[in-house]
Amino acid sequence: MTTDILKERQAWTLAQKVDHALATIDVFISRMGGIDKVYCSFSGGKDSTVLLHLCRVLYPDILAVFCSTGNEYPEIIQFVREQAKKGANIQVIRPEITPRQVWAKYGFPLVGKETAQKVHKVRFNPNTVTASIIMGTGFFCLAKKWRYLLTEPYETSSQCCDILKKRPFHKFEKITGRSPIIGVMADESDLRKGQYIKAGGCNVFGEKAASRPLSIWTEADVWQYIEEQRLDIAEIYHKGAARTGCMGCGFGAQFADDRRFSILLDNHPKAYDMVMNYTNNGVTFREALRKALAVNGRYLPDEEPKNLFTSPSC
Structure with missing residues (x-):
């Protein structure tokens, strides 16, 4: 093949x-x-x-x-x-x-599966050859904008x-x-x-x-x-969802065209609040996701700065 x-x-x-x-x-x-x-x-x-x-x-x-x-x-x-x-x-x-138990024990799903795996490997085995490659400048390195996750009080997990x-x-x-x-x-x-x-x-x-x-x-x-x-x-597809995986997953949420959390807030505000209040090491998912979105200039749907073009949950 x-x-x-x-x-x-x-x-x-x-x-x-x-x-x-x-x-x-x-x-x-x-x-x-x-x-x-x-x-x-x-x-x-x-x-x-x-x-x-x-x-x-x-x-x-x-x-x-x-x-x-x-x-x-x-x-x-x-x-x-x-x-x-x-x-x-x-x-x-x-x-x-x-x-809730998975996130509390293992960490938040942020950015992407490969990024989360790299963060985990460096945090828990920083002196290995693999970690040095991840922290290098080659194809398999961890993007610099996500390296802040290495020192956050919460864990990032796949x-x-x-x-x-x-x-x-x-x-x-x-x-x-x-x-x-x-x-x-x-x-x-x-x-x-x-x-x-x-x-x-x-x-x-x-x-x-x-x-x-x-x-x-x-x-x-x-x-x-x-x-x-x-x-x-x-x-849920007729309500705007492009994909229907886990409703609280943070993988890919940082992209400009991703609306999963807006859709969740619009249709299931209680579920949205529940997910945002999941914790790891005393930090809420809301806090962790807020910071990840900010790297790409994005906001949580209920924290978006208001202007003339902003819809109620965007």
Whole structure:
């Protein structure tokens, strides 16, 4: 598998990609020994909604597994319940601890996963070769504007996803012996692109078997499929949300076009206040996020300086 081959496949028509995804799912389930040996990872977001629809075209009774972390938009929870009422075979799993406990113990999710990992490595192992590389000037260094995080009284962490999502799914897989069908796309990041190329395609077999039927799809493909198939999606998308991951996640919130906290404040002010009051080492998430946003000249939605062009929650 090469980058050029991936680009060629990403340029296919949606009809070609649908056929490819269905074949990918069918081959994976057949190789794994039937639908009792697999599950569809279902987050309630648009991508996994498309994935579950594709899986159910071939296998209407396939098991979908939703991890309720306690950090989802209420609209996502409601959507998952609605799909179950309509006949989807959905099992709910949960992490062992709450988001509040994760942030208190491990730190806040700020800036981005890679940045958080670098901050953690330097803070806890400052005298290693890895730390010296991170603090250098090369490609893998920690950007200077985020180095203030190294001396903050609170910790910065990328542990949220692992503890709240990955661990519950891994536990489920170990107990049931099922392997996942996942709705990730290579188009989402360089990391996902590299994983697809390294895997050599959408299906991976062996000890860590997994299927990623949407790997060659793009965001535009997902929306086109939703429109063509007239699929219901979670209401939060109609309220302005571009993505529906954890509602309180700070990863990427510093970018100028990100409105996640404005949307959260507008639609769920109590949840917004709850997240802002999570603490680590006696510091609130509000305080930590405020400082991270300020680096890029941004403000929390309820702290934005007022002017003639400012909407109530911008």
